[in-house]
Amino acid sequence: MRTRVRWSAVDAAVQRIGLSLLIAGSMLSCSKLVFLRPAAVPQARGSSETARGPAFSASTAPATVDAERDWPMYNRSYDGTRFSPLSQISAANVATLAPVCTFPLGAKANMQSGLVAVGGTLYFTTATDTYAVDAASCALRWRHGYDYHPKPPFDPNKVNRGVAYLDGPSGPRLFRGANDGRVMALDARTGEELWSVVAGSPADGETFPAAPIAWNGLVFMGNAGGDNFRVKGRLMAFDAQTGGRVWSFDLVPEDGPASQTWPPGTERFPKTGGASWTSYALDTAAGVVYTPTGNAAPDFMENFRPGRDLYTYSVVGLDVRAGTLSTWYQLLPHDYHDWDIAAAPSLVRTHGGQHLVVAAGKDGHVYGTERASGRRVYATVVSTQENLDGPLTGKGARFCPGVNGGVEWNGPSYSPATNLLYVGSVDWCTTLATYGADQPHKLKGKQALPWTGSNKLSAPFGVNDSTRRGWLTAVDADDGSIRWRYASPTPIIAGVTATAGGVVVTGDLSGNVLAFDARDGRELWRYATGAPIGGGVITYAIGDTEYLAVAIGINSPAGWRLESPPARVMVFALRPR
Numbered sequence: 001m002r003t004r005v006r007w008s009a010v011d012a013a014v015q016r017i018g019l020s021l022l023i024a025g026s027m028l029s030c031s032k033l034v035f036l037r038p039a040a041v042p043q044a045r046g047s048s049e050t051a052r053g054p055a056f057s058a059s060t061a062p063a064t065v066d067a068e069r070d071w072p073m074y075n076r077s078y079d080g081t082r083f084s085p086l087s088q089i090s091a092a093n094v095a096t097l098a099p100v101c102t103f104p105l106g107a108k109a110n111m112q113s114g115l116v117a118v119g120g121t122l123y124f125t126t127a128t129d130t131y132a133v134d135a136a137s138c139a140l141r142w143r144h145g146y147d148y149h150p151k152p153p154f155d156p157n158k159v160n161r162g163v164a165y166l167d168g169p170s171g172p173r174l175f176r177g178a179n180d181g182r183v184m185a186l187d188a189r190t191g192e193e194l195w196s197v198v199a200g201s202p203a204d205g206e207t208f209p210a211a212p213i214a215w216n217g218l219v220f221m222g223n224a225g226g227d228n229f230r231v232k233g234r235l236m237a238f239d240a241q242t243g244g245r246v247w248s249f250d251l252v253p254e255d256g257p258a259s260q261t262w263p264p265g266t267e268r269f270p271k272t273g274g275a276s277w278t279s280y281a282l283d284t285a286a287g288v289v290y291t292p293t294g295n296a297a298p299d300f301m302e303n304f305r306p307g308r309d310l311y312t313y314s315v316v317g318l319d320v321r322a323g324t325l326s327t328w329y330q331l332l333p334h335d336y337h338d339w340d341i342a343a344a345p346s347l348v349r350t351h352g353g354q355h356l357v358v359a360a361g362k363d364g365h366v367y368g369t370e371r372a373s374g375r376r377v378y379a380t381v382v383s384t385q386e387n388l389d390g391p392l393t394g395k396g397a398r399f400c401p402g403v404n405g406g407v408e409w410n411g412p413s414y415s416p417a418t419n420l421l422y423v424g425s426v427d428w429c430t431t432l433a434t435y436g437a438d439q440p441h442k443l444k445g446k447q448a449l450p451w452t453g454s455n456k457l458s459a460p461f462g463v464n465d466s467t468r469r470g471w472l473t474a475v476d477a478d479d480g481s482i483r484w485r486y487a488s489p490t491p492i493i494a495g496v497t498a499t500a501g502g503v504v505v506t507g508d509l510s511g512n513v514l515a516f517d518a519r520d521g522r523e524l525w526r527y528a529t530g531a532p533i534g535g536g537v538i539t540y541a542i543g544d545t546e547y548l549a550v551a552i553g554i555n556s557p558a559g560w561r562l563e564s565p566p567a568r569v570m571v572f573a574l575r576p577r
Contacts, residue, residue: 004085014122060064063334064167065118072165074114074211075411076497076538079347082413084478088546089574090501092513095525098549100398101138103131103569111567112409112551114211114279114495115163115536118172123188124536124551124569125160127179130186136550138571142191148180149160150202160213160279161409164219166240170194175219177208183221183238195243199223199236199337205448206231211279212291218320221303226294227338227452227461227464229445232276235291235316237323247323251276251293251311260298261308269440272451273297273331274312278409288317288326292341292359297459298445299338300392300453303437308333315345315359315369316559317524320520329369331359331379336392337362338403338461339346340419343411351419352478354476356412357442360407363388364400366475380471382407383425392434394455401463404432405557408493412475415498417520420483421475422504422506424492428469432462472496472506472514474521476523484521486514494550495537505548507533509562513550531564546571 013381043158049240089559108124116123128148163174165188172188199221205228212221212474217396219238220356225231230539233251238244251274253259261346265271273296284384293316296309312330313335316328332339342344346358346406348368356377360366364383369376386400412423433567435442435454445451450460474483494507503524504516509532515525535551553567554560 071117071538074279078282080344085500086546087501097572098575100571100573103133103138105567108555109567110159111535112159113535115538117540127158144191160209164214166214179207193422197243224277226273228276249323258310261310281345287320290317294340295335298451302336331367341363350477362406364406375517376385380480384427396433398431400429410495413498415494425471426491429465430462494533
């Protein structure tokens with residue numbers, strides 16, 4: 001049986017060796033750290049348009065972030081807790097929420113975008129477009145788009161999870177990744193493309209759907225595509241003003257002690273995986289950025305790559321200026337089920353005085369880890385667990401959570417009022433047949449295509465059950481005990497937001513926006529949108545009014561088997577008394 005304890009003698013040895021090498025001034029032991037000149041800026045692609053309508057005014061144009069009233073990044077704050085300090089919408093009145101306006105995107109889209117609200121403007125993305133709309137009326141301010149025709153055409157994601165916002169010397173900017181291998185900056189006031197740099201190769205199956213974060217003149221972005229042949233996860237920092245790449249950290253190390261936790265890579269069987277494809281957290285006091293990481297590849301081949309496979313299925317902390325390794329917490333060594341840490345971690349100070357890194361993964365656990373020592377405090381189950389440690393065989397084996405199970409790209413929300421973590425999850429199992437340990441010759445990797453141990457080309461990630469469900473679970477942040485649970489007939493993958501008003505708001509794949517009492521889990525309100533919800537759910541304030549905004553519409557016939565009406569963003573507020 002595989003252990004889930006992170007802090008072991010092996011870990012300690014790796015840490016000690018790595019630290020000694022660093023102190024000695026040697027080459028960085030656990031990564032290839034590359035300092036690069038600013039990347040060449042390609043000619044701007046696509047188009048940018050400003051909608052006709054009222055001119056920007058001081059009251060509505062993007063402004064310096066209001067820490068109390070705005071939602072300025074994917075998880076609202078650098079610590080990633082998704083907690084809103086607003087309290088106008090409360091447990092006592094949330095049942096009177098009603099739609100204020102709707103912004104229709106006019107096309108079907110895999111709407112996984114987080115929402116950002118600053119200075120009265122809402123910002124969000126699709127795979128190819130960035131939008132700015134009035135946060136109170138849903139009127140379009142501007143839209144920026146780019147043309148994307150993948151070669152080869154395999155791009156299962158076709159998603160983007162949002163923007164980062166940052167004020168700078170030249171005014172407010174937005175930053176986003178693109179599926180054509182670029183990272184770009186836009187003028188937050190007009191949508192004008194300010195710079196665009198090539199960060200990776202879509203021809204190799206590498207894309208950039210993550211919602212970046214930006215701080216102190218830097219933009220942090222990781223790559224997706226770690227399940228594809230030869231693609232390695234990495235986290236990069238870019239100069240917010242110029243787009244120049246400042247550093248890049250390889251999450252699948254080629255040298256140093258951490259590389260020894262992998263079997264040697266070869267041309268045919270390279271070390272790969274560990275992608276960082278969602279969003280991040282940042283400790284502004286310590287200057288450490290935390291990235292989640294995905295599984296090692298090839299998927300499902302337990303015997304093919306024995307060892308811990310650092311830094312896969314981990315939370316990795318890096319110095320923001322140098323890109324050097326600060327800390328790491330491997331939550332599941334030797335993952336062979338495609339159980340990524342798919343959501344950004346949360347940096348939580350509990351009522352008990354603990355400073356924890358909280359992370360939730362596709363293995364259906366919420367992990368609480370002491371930041372300073374790396375000690376595991378709890379690993380709380382939030383999704384059905386079956387056949388976790390059983391072998392995957394050529395005849396087929398079923399395991400739960402499956403490859404689309406557990407906790408996906410929206411992680412926990414933490415309320416300092418209740419000391420509870422609120423996490424949405426998926427119960428969905430997968431049946432998979434693999435190549436045998438004596439059949440490595442059948443494992444043939446191809447550029448830009450999934451590199452897995454599945455012996456069925458028609459199902460490279462197995463076959464999911466015909467039925468699925470979900471949960472919203474409230475977990476004590478100090479000890480990991482479950483305080484309450486809500487059973488959903490469909491998965492909960494949308495953003496979860498706790499507020500100072502004592503409510504928790506989320507959405508489900510049935511298309512319901514849901515509000516619960518934060519203390520006891522009583523359902524207080526629901527609104528049927530008619531389309532599955534997998535994007536951002538946020539609150540913000542303009543003037544005397546608190547608003548709730550929700551990103552709606554998931555079209556993913558392959559991964560999630562969902563077809564929905566055209567995507568849209570809906571805004572709600574309390575009905576006047």
